[in-house]
Amino acid sequence: MQLVKPENKKSSILPLLAVGTFGLHLFSLLLFLFHNSMIQDLKQQLTPESLVQLVDGRAITVDPKQTDERHPETIRRFVGETMTLMLTWSQQQPPLTVWQISSQLLANNLKPKFQAEITNLNPTGQLNNINRETEYVLVIEKISQPTKIADGKWKIEMFANQLNFSGSNNLGTSTAFNKQILVRTIDESIISLPDKPLPWHLAAYRLGEARLEIYQICDIEDNNCS
Numbered sequence: 111m112q113l114v115k116p117e118n119k120k121s122s123i124l125p126l127l128a129v130g131t132f133g134l135h136l137f138s139l140l141l142f143l144f145h146n147s148m149i150q151d152l153k154q155q156l157t158p159e160s161l162v163q164l165v166d167g168r169a170i171t172v173d174p175k176q177t178d179e180r181h182p183e184t185i186r187r188f189v190g191e192t193m194t195l196m197l198t199w200s201q202q203q204p205p206l207t208v209w210q211i212s213s214q215l216l217a218n219n220l221k222p223k224f225q226a227e228i229t230n231l232n233p234t235g236q237l238n239n240i241n242r243e244t245e246y247v248l249v250i251e252k253i254s255q256p257t258k259i260a261d262g263k264w265k266i267e268m269f270a271n272q273l274n275f276s277g278s279n280n281l282g283t284s285t286a287f288n289k290q291i292l293v294r295t296i297d298e299s300i301i302s303l304p305d306k307p308l309p310w311h312l313a314a315y316r317l318g319e320a321r322l323e324i325y326q327i328c329d330i331e332d333n334n335c336s
Contacts, residue, residue, distance in 0.1 A: 177295070178261050178262035178295050180264075180295065180320070180322065182255055182256050184320055184322075185256045185264055185266065185293055185322065186253050186255070186256065186266065187320075188293065188317055188320045188322045189253060189266050189268060189291050189293060189324070190250055190253050190268070191313070191317055192212065192215050192317055192324065193248060193250070193268065193270070193287075193291075194248045194250065195208065195212045195310065195313050195314065195317070196208060196209065196212040196213070196215075196228070196248075197228065197231070197246065197248040197272055197287065198246060198247050198248050199232075199240055199245065199246040200240070200244070200245045200246070201240060201242060201243075201244075203310065204238070204240060205228075205232060205237040205238075205240060205246075206237040206238040207308075207310065208310055209225065209228070209237055211308075211310045211311055211314050212310065212314050213225070214300060214301050214314060214318070215301070215314060215317055215318060215322075215323060215324060216323060216324050216325075217294075217323050217324065217325035217326075219325075220324065220325055220326060220327065224327055225237070227327075231246070231272060231285060232246075241276065242277075243276060243277035244274065244275065244276045244277075245274075245275045245276075246272055246273070246274050246275075247272070247273045247275070248270055248271075248272050248273075248287065249270060249271050249272075249273055250268060250269070250270040251269045251270060251271070252267075252268070252269040253266060253267075253268050253269075254266055254267040254268075256293070259292070259336075262294055262295040263292065263293070263294045263295075264292070264293050264294075265290060265291070265292050265293075265335070266290070266291045266292075266293065267288075267289075267290055267291075267330060268287075268288070268289050268290075268291055269288045269330070270286075270287045270288065270289075271284045271285060271286055271287060272284070272285045272287050273285075288329070288330040289327050289328065289329065289330060290326075290327070290328045290329070290330060290332060290335045291324055291326070291327050292324065292325055292326035292327075292328075292335065292336075293322050293323070293324055293325070294322070294323060294325050295321060295322060296321050296322065296323050297321070298321060299315075299318030299319060299321055300318070301314055301315050301317075301318035302315075303315050
């Protein structure tokens with residue numbers, strides 16, 4: 111019987127050892143890539159982006175996560191521009207169309223009450239009709255600094271007039287619109303843009319980026335506005 115030399119046995123093991131080492135390294139590499147992918151996903155979940163509030167009061171939403179803090183100028187600008195959009199009408203900017211778009215910036219339980227109130231501002235008594243050559247413009251005289259009433263909730267006082275201009279009345283008539291307006295933060299804006307947006311869609315969408323909503327509007331003399 112012929113004996114196998116030890117060096118031949120050793121040389122036959124070396125290829126198996128190399129293949130095994132390569133396979134182990136490949137498995138380690140795949141495991142590392144898998145763990146790295148999980149870490150990146152977790153990092154995205156735990157490190158969200160932020161709501162950017164610009165110094166001029168505009169806000170840019172870059173984070174779907176809620177934050178209850180807003181810069182005072184962001185709140186004031188949101189209220190002023192929302193009310194101006196909602197109460198500025200013409201035949202080219204019909205009140206009903208403006209209401210349907212801008213009312214998305216109001217809380218649902220406030221919409222019926224406030225719709226009835228602003229309908230009374232139109233002499234025709236309805237939002238879907240406006241006289242020709244008639245324009246309504248909201249002119250704001252003053253908006254107070256926000257008063258914090260709870261986490262993510264503020265109260266603002268607004269003093270304004272809605273001016274009514276017609277072909278026979280170039281000076282216009284004025285209707286006082288002095289209100290206490292309550293605002294709160296929301297998780298995310300519900301306003302989306304249609305395929306062919308009107309300027310009012312774009313304006314409402316931009317305002318919605320502040321992730322705020324108006325949830326109560328009271329007369330300026332109301333001591334129980336909450």
